[in-house]
Amino acid sequence: MTSSSRLQKRNGETIVSSSAVTEEEYTIANDGVKSNKKLVKIIGRFTRQLITITHWDDLPDWQKDNEHIHEGYVKETNSFINCFESLFFLHNESVNIYSHMVPGLCALFMLLIDINIIKKFPTTTFVDYFMIDLFLAGAFSCLILSSAFHTLKSHSLFVAIYGNKLDYLGIVILIVTSMISILYYGFYDTPYFFHLFSTITILFGIACGTVSLANKFRSREWRPYRATLFVCFGLSAVFPVLTGIWYYGLEDTFKRIQLKWIVTEGFFYIFGAFLYAMRYPERICPGAFDLWGHSHQIFHVFVVIAAYSHFHGLLSAYEYAHEMLIK
Known part of the structure; x- marks a missing residue:
């Protein structure tokens, strides 16, 4: 050539x-x-x-949720691959995704190495590991389902609705596992009260899970009843506390369930939900918090702080119970 x-x-x-x-x-x-x-x-x-x-104005109607957030939306993709790719660039769901994904994976990691983070007493049994792991599993489920929902919600209306159902289910799972785990140590020497309040918690959890998943109960006319059910579920936590105060006294109940941590947990859950419902701070300055600092992101961060508060209180309640048992 x-x-x-x-x-x-x-x-x-x-x-x-x-x-x-x-x-x-x-x-x-x-x-x-x-x-x-x-x-x-x-x-x-x-x-x-x-x-x-x-921009908000270019979204299909089903994606429009918060008019105070103007920019940074991932438009309907109809592609799971594109939804996955959205993990690698910044948009207005990025903080929502990672603020729950990373702590969720941390909860899973702690569950897998529980023997290294739970102080061992001569009276420690498999049930103790189960109760603490129960909460960690609940936290993992809630945070990962939430992260997955915010990752995939831009796919399509159908996927967004289905993901939203699972997001609510994760919240129900976290509430149930949180209450049962702390109830076990609050009434470690009175199984009757533990079984009674655990049964009530599970029944409420099933009811809330049902109304979260069933299309019939997600309709507009059922919204007041659905909201009332969730409020009652939250308020049901007051009854075991009052029972403990009546049966053990205020000081002992305070130590048994580590009330200061439980109150801290409740504060962050409620205050975060309040900010989310009020759309604050983006309501007072629309467009200024599109990527960073809007109410849903703050709510996510507060949920993580609340879950950590519960975990800290749970470990302290576990240690207090076993210190009493070996006396």
């Missing part, structure tokens, strides 16, 4: 002209074309990512 031949491109592919070329020249030319194609593909993917970030 001679080296005087020319290379031509047709439809993006390198072809040989009528003159012959060396094999080395042919290989170099084709490698160059392949590299260019790969570069175009990467740029195209990045461009598609930028295009998916859009």
